[in-house]
Amino acid sequence: MSDENGDAIVAKGLTKRYGAITAVDHVNFRVPSGSVFGLLGPNGAGKTTIIKVLTGLSDMTEGKARVAGYDVRKEPMHVKERIGWVAAEVILDDDLSGWENLWLQAKLQRLSGWTARAEQLLEYFELSDRRKDKVGKYSTGMRKKMEIALALLHQPSIIFMDEPTIGLDPNVRRMLWKLITGVNREFGVTVLLTSHYIEEADSLCDRVAIIDHGKFVATGTPSELKSRVRADFIELETKDEVSEERLRAVPGVSEVRSQGKAWILKVSSAEDVLPGLFAALKGDVIRRINVEKPSLESVFIDITGKRMDQAGGGDVQDFRKFYMQVRRARQ
Amino acid sequence: MSGETKVAALPSVHAVRHGSAWVPQGSQFSGLYLREIIKTFRNPFVIVITIAQPFMWLAFFGSSFGNVGNSAFFDQTVLHAPVGTTFIQFLLPGVLSTSMLSIGMFGSMSTIQDKRFGFMKRVLITPTSKATVYLTKTLGSATRGLVQIPVMLVAAWAFGVPFLGGVLDWLGFILGLTLLGVGFSAFFLAMTASSTDWQTPGVISNFITMPLMFASGALFPASNYPSWMQLIANYNPVGYASLLGRQVVVYGSFDWTYLGYLAVFAAAMLILGTAVASRYLKVE
Numbered sequence: 001m002s003d004e005n006g007d008a009i010v011a012k013g014l015t016k017r018y019g020a021i022t023a024v025d026h027v028n029f030r031v032p033s034g035s036v037f038g039l040l041g042p043n044g045a046g047k048t049t050i051i052k053v054l055t056g057l058s059d060m061t062e063g064k065a066r067v068a069g070y071d072v073r074k075e076p077m078h079v080k081e082r083i084g085w086v087a088a089e090v091i092l093d094d095d096l097s098g099w100e101n102l103w104l105q106a107k108l109q110r111l112s113g114w115t116a117r118a119e120q121l122l123e124y125f126e127l128s129d130r131r132k133d134k135v136g137k138y139s140t141g142m143r144k145k146m147e148i149a150l151a152l153l154h155q156p157s158i159i160f161m162d163e164p165t166i167g168l169d170p171n172v173r174r175m176l177w178k179l180i181t182g183v184n185r186e187f188g189v190t191v192l193l194t195s196h197y198i199e200e201a202d203s204l205c206d207r208v209a210i211i212d213h214g215k216f217v218a219t220g221t222p223s224e225l226k227s228r229v230r231a232d233f234i235e236l237e238t239k240d241e242v243s244e245e246r247l248r249a250v251p252g253v254s255e256v257r258s259q260g261k262a263w264i265l266k267v268s269s270a271e272d273v274l275p276g277l278f279a280a281l282k283g284d285v286i287r288r289i290n291v292e293k294p295s296l297e298s299v300f301i302d303i304t305g306k307r308m309d310q311a312g313g314g315d316v317q318d319f320r321k322f323y324m325q326v327r328r329a330r331q
Numbered sequence: 332m333s334g335e336t337k338v339a340a341l342p343s344v345h346a347v348r349h350g351s352a353w354v355p356q357g358s359q360f361s362g363l364y365l366r367e368i369i370k371t372f373r374n375p376f377v378i379v380i381t382i383a384q385p386f387m388w389l390a391f392f393g394s395s396f397g398n399v400g401n402s403a404f405f406d407q408t409v410l411h412a413p414v415g416t417t418f419i420q421f422l423l424p425g426v427l428s429t430s431m432l433s434i435g436m437f438g439s440m441s442t443i444q445d446k447r448f449g450f451m452k453r454v455l456i457t458p459t460s461k462a463t464v465y466l467t468k469t470l471g472s473a474t475r476g477l478v479q480i481p482v483m484l485v486a487a488w489a490f491g492v493p494f495l496g497g498v499l500d501w502l503g504f505i506l507g508l509t510l511l512g513v514g515f516s517a518f519f520l521a522m523t524a525s526s527t528d529w530q531t532p533g534v535i536s537n538f539i540t541m542p543l544m545f546a547s548g549a550l551f552p553a554s555n556y557p558s559w560m561q562l563i564a565n566y567n568p569v570g571y572a573s574l575l576g577r578q579v580v581v582y583g584s585f586d587w588t589y590l591g592y593l594a595v596f597a598a599a600m601l602i603l604g605t606a607v608a609s610r611y612l613k614v615e
Contacts, residue, residue, distance in 0.1 A: 055456050056455075056456070057452055057455060057456055057614055058614070077458040077460075080456060080457055080458040080459075081348070081457075081458050083456070085452075085453075085456045087449060087452065087453070089449060091448065091449040091450055091452060091453045092453075093366070093370075093450060095369075095370050095373050095374070096366070096369065096370075100369070103362075104362050104363075104366055105457070106346070106362075107358050107359060107361065107362025107363075107365075108358075108359050108362055108363075108454060108457035108458070108459050109346075109348070109457055109458065110348055110349045110358040110359070110458065111346045111347060111348055111349070112347050112348070112349050113346060113347035114346040114347070116344040117342050117344045117345060117346045118346075120342035120343065120344055121342050124341060124342060150453075152342070153346060154346055154348070155345055155346060182341055183341065186341055187341070
């Protein structure tokens with residue numbers, strides 16, 4: 001199911017405000033049917049809110065969205081029949097068995113002949129022998145698999161995955177990546193996933209939108225985005241303060257930004273610049289040094305001036321402060 | 332078991348969706364209602380609490396006049412009942428009715444739990460309406476409330492309550508209790524539709540239970556009340572259920588007006604509550 005022009009999701013001017021806080025700020029995007037689209041950004045950037053609005057869990061403040069060919073606001077039930085959802089925190093009814101969770105999902109999606117498919121899903125996720133156990137007794141990985149089985153039961157045309165691999169061990173994570181790609185390629189299911197793991201977005205997504213403070217700061221294929229940044233970044237932390245001028249004077253350094261006690265240097269090529277940098281810092285104690293070659297992380301650094309894991313939208317105070325600044329700037 | 336050893340293929344069988352549903356939301360309704368019932372019987376603790384309270388009332392409060400013996404004065408002046416009526420006999424319908432006041436509390440608490448654990452999101456991301464969620468929670472609560480009736484009847488029999496009235500009279504009384512339970516569950520769940528605080532149901536329960544219990548005629552006849560309390564009792568559905576039951580238990584007769592009043596109460600609460608919940612039921 002998709003719009004006439006083959007888009008599974010179309011969002012125009014999508015905005016969600018919670019009181020004075022704008023969690024999603026006039027976001028526009030299209031997700032072509034059958035593709036994997038990633039929302040990449042730090043915690044609190046608005047990724048989950050976008051999923052909530054698109055799935056009809058939360059009403060949008062402004063804007064328009066069509067999902068699976070239907071208007072999210074006007075025809076929410078049609079949308080909900082055609083989407084699957086995998087929550088970041090794994091939501092199941094722990095008092096019910098695996099099979100009973102599938103049964104309930106079938107009831108909620110008004111399925112009649114569903115048992116054969118449910119059996120296959122359990123088989124695929126290696127959960128068949130635990131089907132009668134309460135899911136409260138499953139391991140984290142098993143619970144995640146169960147949740148994905150629920151999301152696939154009614155053959156959705158779009159699956160929303162909120163931080164699909166957060167808190168999973170590398171084995172399960174790899175298995176899940178394979179599954180996401182498999183579901184997408186074999187069934188043509190469109191996948192919209194959010195992540196703050198660079199590698200995840202890089203390896204899984206056909207297109208990625210980098211999101212910060214509720215706004216899309218860059219959109220494109222992972223390789224397009226990476227090719228935008230024709231530079232390396234060097235993060236540097238020293239024991240005593242180093243003046244900005246000294247860093248700027250190092251040959252090959254094109255930009256210097258401070259991030260707390262650390263510096264982020266934009267350089268032509270880290271291999272060429274590092275010898276000069278060490279020479280310039282001969283008398284200083286280097287606490288930490290990190291080289292970021294072109295990656296989605298360096299795209300984020302280039303645009304926002306900070307690392308994704310340090311953007312820390314989880315810090316509400318910062319979030320508020322940021323929006324106070326934005327509001328002041330607008331006035 | 333790593334991904335490399337995987338043999339099972341991705342599912343190839345398709346599930347079949349019901350065509351146009353005969354009853355809109357019927358499938359979602361039966362699924363969620365059954366979930367309530369399954370969960371109730373997996374948490375016997377809730378049932379024990381539900382039964383314990385009315386049982387204590389019957390056993391302890393009901394025995395408070397045990398030494399009065401067969402007093403014609405007590406029966407006629409205090410209970411306004413025929414001579415030979417025991418206080419436990421008089422009290423049984425009142426206690427059963429009163430216990431329907433607080434059953435909505437457990438329904439509210441389980442709704443808040445669903446919100447807190449995110450399960451409400453899982454439900455509302457499927458084509459399930461908020462009204463369906465609300466109605467299944469309400470009926471689930473009322474059903475839990477009915478579980479105590481057989482236990483209480485056995486207890487009453489053990490205390491020597493004579494079973495006057497025919498089977499139909501008793502079924503009518505149980506129907507009345509069901510309507511009362513539905514009405515108060517509907518009220519409770521509508522009041523807490525937008526709440527995510529564990530403590531709200533307890534606060535509401537405390538606030539409504541005492542006044543509605545005492546100003547109902549459930550424990551003593553309302554004709555002994557001062558006029559302001561009689562005024563409350565005249566509109567109090569707990570009173571009507573108590574009177575309905577007392578007709579059966581003490582006189583062996585049945586009054587349809589009381590049942591009609593309870594039906595109106597339940598219907599009104601369901602309609603109002605559904606309207607409130609469709610709008611204000613919080614997802615998380």
